[in-house]
Amino acid sequence: MQIHRVRGIDLTDALQRARRTYGEGAVVISQEDAPGGGIMLAVTDRAPLLPEEMAALQEHGANSLGKVQLKSFPREGDLSPGFEEVRRRLIATGCSEAWSARICHRASALAEPEDHPMDTVATAIASEVRIATLPKTPGVTRVISxxxxxxxxxxTGLVKLGARLVRGRRKIGLATLDSRRVGAVEQYRAYAELLGAPLVTLKADQVLSPEALGTVGQDVILLDTxxxxAHDQPRLVQFHESLNRSDRTTRLDAFLVFPATSSRSALKEVSEAYGDVPxxxxxxxKLDETRQPSPVLEHVIELGIPVAFLSNGQDIGKNFQRATPELLADLVLLGRIE
Ligand SMILES: Nc1nc2c(ncn2[C@@H]2O[C@H](COP(=O)(O)OP(=O)(O)OP(=O)(O)O)[C@@H](O)[C@H]2O)c(=O)[nH]1
Ligand SMILES: [Mg+2]
Structure with missing residues (x-):
């Protein structure tokens, strides 16, 4: 029995995600507050459970968690040939058996007879991804890390974002926590010059603050890590907390970078390693380096992490796009951005 974690804004959202991701056969084992806000559920995707597994879970919840909710739903039937073909296509882009079956069953249940299975599945995938919102915040300097x-x-991603912001006539500064590694500061300085932006290098023991980052007069500070x-996380958490306590003119938006070439276990490990950063x-x-990007997409859907940008190449001036539900559905179905 495999246990998955599903994150949601609140319990209803998390339950809907769990059902969407693991199907009506999912069993919710436990719930807890997620680091950085929201609810985290532990879910299994195989039902019905064996009687001894069910008993063990109930026992576990009663003894230690005290908040077990067990839910079980009917199994699904066979897919029509059209949806079965799309399911096989999903497997080819790296989707798991469970996820591809679940999304195709869901799409098939919603489809009208005249709908093309591919379009219906694309719509179902698009409805499951979350897109990060980046609203303009006049009078507030955003620190994007x-x-x-x-x-x-x-x-590379921060510099690509910087180039977009400069094209959009936003005032930007660069800052970096990567002050010790040979060549890292020089590299970032060269990019800062290219973008016409000031650069701040923070020492390893320097506390992060708006003053230290040089936020005055800037729309955005691009903070590299x-x-x-073990080095980056406590500094960002402390900075976030201090801003929440006392400063409404600066906000920190941290984004976790996942290469599309990562294995499922690597994605899980890095998400856990940065679990305290809001x-x-x-x-x-690195979407250009694989035709099987679906593990990362399944991962972000499973954890409910909103996607902000997609990068598919090394070129600083291009290969960087704002994520949309349609682009993400294309990626899952085709393995690449058209
Ligand atoms: N093919 C491809 N290469 C990329 C992409 N994004 C970054 N790279 C390359 O990946 C390599 C590492 O990129 P960096 O931006 O230095 O990665 P980093 O995460 O800052 O690395 P550290 O500073 O060592 O932690 C460079 O050669 C980049 O050109 C991408 O979307 N596609
Ligand atoms: Mg770097």
């Missing part, structure tokens, strides 16, 4: 493992495209959660969403990079 990309976190995640080393080499995943944090710096080291890729080491995330505004995620960025998916």
């Amino acid at each position: 990309f976190v995640g493992n080393t080499g995943v495209g944090k710096t 080291t890729g080491r959660p 995330l505004a969403g995620c960025v998916i990079t």
